Amino acid sequence: MANRNVPIPRRQLYIGGEWREPVKKKRIPIINPATEEIIGDIPAATAEDVDIAVEAARKAIARDDWGSTTGAQRAKYLRAIAAKVLEKKSVLATLESLDSGKTLFESAADMDDVAGCFEYYADLAEALDSRRKIPVNLNSDSFKTYVLREPLGVVGLITPWNYPLLMAIWKVAPALAAGCAAILKPSELASITCLELGEICREIGLPSGALNILTGLGPEAGGPLASHPHVDKISFTGSGPTGSKIMTAAAQLVKPVSLELGGKSPIVVFDDIDNLDIAAEWTLFGIFVNTGQVCSATSRLIVQESIASAFLDRLLKWTKNIKISDPLEEDCKLGPVVSAGQYEKVLKFISNAKSEGATILYGGERPQHLKKGYYVQPTIITDVNTSMEIWKEEVFGPVLCVKTFKTEEEAIELANDTKYGLAAAVMSKDVKRCERFTKAFQSGIIWINCSQPTFNQLPWGGKKRSGFGRDLGEWGLESFLNIKQVTEYTSAEPWAFYKSPSKN
Ligand SMILES: NC(=O)c1ccc[n+]([C@@H]2O[C@H](COP(=O)([O-])OP(=O)(O)OC[C@H]3O[C@@H](n4cnc5c(N)ncnc54)[C@H](O)[C@@H]3O)[C@@H](O)[C@H]2O)c1
Numbered sequence: 001m002a003n004r005n006v007p008i009p010r011r012q013l014y015i016g017g018e019w020r021e022p023v024k025k026k027r028i029p030i031i032n033p034a035t036e037e038i039i040g041d042i043p044a045a046t047a048e049d050v051d052i053a054v055e056a057a058r059k060a061i062a063r064d065d066w067g068s069t070t071g072a073q074r075a076k077y078l079r080a081i082a083a084k085v086l087e088k089k090s091v092l093a094t095l096e097s098l099d100s101g102k103t104l105f106e107s108a109a110d111m112d113d114v115a116g117c118f119e120y121y122a123d124l125a126e127a128l129d130s131r132r133k134i135p136v137n138l139n140s141d142s143f144k145t146y147v148l149r150e151p152l153g154v155v156g157l158i159t160p161w162n163y164p165l166l167m168a169i170w171k172v173a174p175a176l177a178a179g180c181a182a183i184l185k186p187s188e189l190a191s192i193t194c195l196e197l198g199e200i201c202r203e204i205g206l207p208s209g210a211l212n213i214l215t216g217l218g219p220e221a222g223g224p225l226a227s228h229p230h231v232d233k234i235s236f237t238g239s240g241p242t243g244s245k246i247m248t249a250a251a252q253l254v255k256p257v258s259l260e261l262g263g264k265s266p267i268v269v270f271d272d273i274d275n276l277d278i279a280a281e282w283t284l285f286g287i288f289v290n291t292g293q294v295c296s297a298t299s300r301l302i303v304q305e306s307i308a309s310a311f312l313d314r315l316l317k318w319t320k321n322i323k324i325s326d327p328l329e330e331d332c333k334l335g336p337v338v339s340a341g342q343y344e345k346v347l348k349f350i351s352n353a354k355s356e357g358a359t360i361l362y363g364g365e366r367p368q369h370l371k372k373g374y375y376v377q378p379t380i381i382t383d384v385n386t387s388m389e390i391w392k393e394e395v396f397g398p399v400l401c402v403k404t405f406k407t408e409e410e411a412i413e414l415a416n417d418t419k420y421g422l423a424a425a426v427m428s429k430d431v432k433r434c435e436r437f438t439k440a441f442q443s444g445i446i447w448i449n450c451s452q453p454t455f456n457q458l459p460w461g462g463k464k465r466s467g468f469g470r471d472l473g474e475w476g477l478e479s480f481l482n483i484k485q486v487t488e489y490t491s492a493e494p495w496a497f498y499k500s501p502s503k504n
């Protein structure tokens with residue numbers, strides 16, 4: 001077992017490069033979901049603190065030490081942050097697990113991804129210098145034109161608890177690479193590592209106000225950020241209902257938003273797969289990694305009837321082998337869900353599925369050996385029909401529902417039978433069929449013969465009710481840039497549209 005006695009730092013809000021007590025001095029308890037114990041607290045920002053942070057961000061943009069930096073200069077800061085994250089990896093990973101219930105192995109992997117994401121955007125920040133000003137040739141003697149890429153300004157980043165630091169960094173890194181000044185509002189359910197990012201920024205000497213971190217409740221801290229007149233954009237990852245509220249608030253000021261929302265993603269398994277075990281493991285990983293609290297979780301298994309029985313048999317064998325324990329224990333593969341609220345929500349989805357007539361093939365309850373903590377067994381539900389809640393709604397927990405199909409057409413129809421459109425996976429050795437599914441799936445992310453692998457270079461985001469806009473890749477950087485066209489009249493001749501008064 002890793003050291004669970006890592007002290008939980010008692011932080012304030014990180015504003016203008018300093019730790020600052022919230023104006024109303026309120027704090028929110030931190031709960032460890034594995035023990036249900038209060039292990040510390042975080043500051044709770046309100047509208048007053050948002051005003052102060054927005055002012056600090058505006059000042060940063062107006063100051064040369066941030067507002068006039070080149071991409072190459074910003075890249076140095078991003079690389080310094082990446083190095084600090086790796087230096088502190090073990091402590092940060094432990095804090096992430098204590099706060100969110102994530103297994104220590106996954107938290108450590110997240111910290112590598114966090115550092116990798118800063119490194120990736122450091123490269124893109126450097127490359128931006130040569131793309132900052134692009135001449136456009138009009139073949140004109142009268143006009144010289146060019147297009148500028150500029151930082152968008154002050155941006156609000158509102159993020160969820162499932163990958164507390166990683167989801168924040170998917171936005172923080174490109175926002176800083178672009179030269180924006182950012183205000184990060186992480187989830188009140190897991191904010192520790194985001195506050196530690198503040199300490200890292202202080203240690204590496206990031207210019208004050210370039211990144212501000214406001215922990216607090218959604219409506220009290222996130223709400224005023226979304227509706228603030230001096231915030232130029234909101235980039236949000238979280239639930240659909242909150243996304244709608246943010247879009248509504250931003251719409252009043254015609255403020256751009258990007259929304260990465262939930263999903264109910266399908267994984268379609270065909271009978272031509274060579275190896276049932278390989279497909280079973282990907283199916284398992286697609287729904288049980290991070291205890292199913294993944295926006296892109298492939299939570300609907302759509303399996304060809306001819307192999308359904310054999311495949312479910314393999315799936316059960318793999319599922320029974322998953323170690324469920326305190327997330328800090330060695331080899332733990334499934335920790336608790338994040339909170340009491342999430343625990344109740346997941347169990348309610350399972351009991352509703354039962355009362356609607358579905359069969360709980362495996363799991364569905366608290367594991368017998370764990371008396372405390374928000375643990376739910378990995379759960380597989382069969383005898384599902386398309387009108388059931390469990391087929392339609394995002395659970396955000398370790399719950400897989402299963403349907404069978406006979407034909408490819410039927411599989412496509414089932415896969416797209418959802419209001420969401422984040423991700424979709426197909427398992428088949430038929431290359432042409434995989435191409436047909438790639439085209440037919442109504443989603444932003446396609447996995448072929450796998451589920452969940454994610455790379456900084458590739459765009460991340462969805463369509464339909466999963467939102468719009470893209471994190472990661474060059475698209476993530478572009479979303480924090482303003483495109484400005486410049487047209488210069490270079491002719492010595494008069495424009496001659498009006499009759500010149502000197503000729504009267
Ligand atoms: N598409 C993706 O990339 C992605 C990634 C992770 C999570 N998610 C989705 O996030 C959801 C779970 O995360 P969650 O429970 O933290 O979501 P949530 O919507 O409850 O909270 C997300 C963030 O919004 C804030 N918030 C809440 N109410 C607000 C308001 N009125 N105004 C402004 N901010 C407010 C919260 O404090 C938090 O920081 C799931 O639906 C999941 O699918 C999506």
Ligand SMILES: C[N+](C)(C)CCCC=O
Nearest residue numbers: 162293294295296452454
């Ligand atoms: C694919 N990852 C790395 C699990 C990240 C998913 C982000 C959304 O929850």
Ligand code: NA
Nearest residue numbers: 031099100189
């Ligand atoms: Na917590």
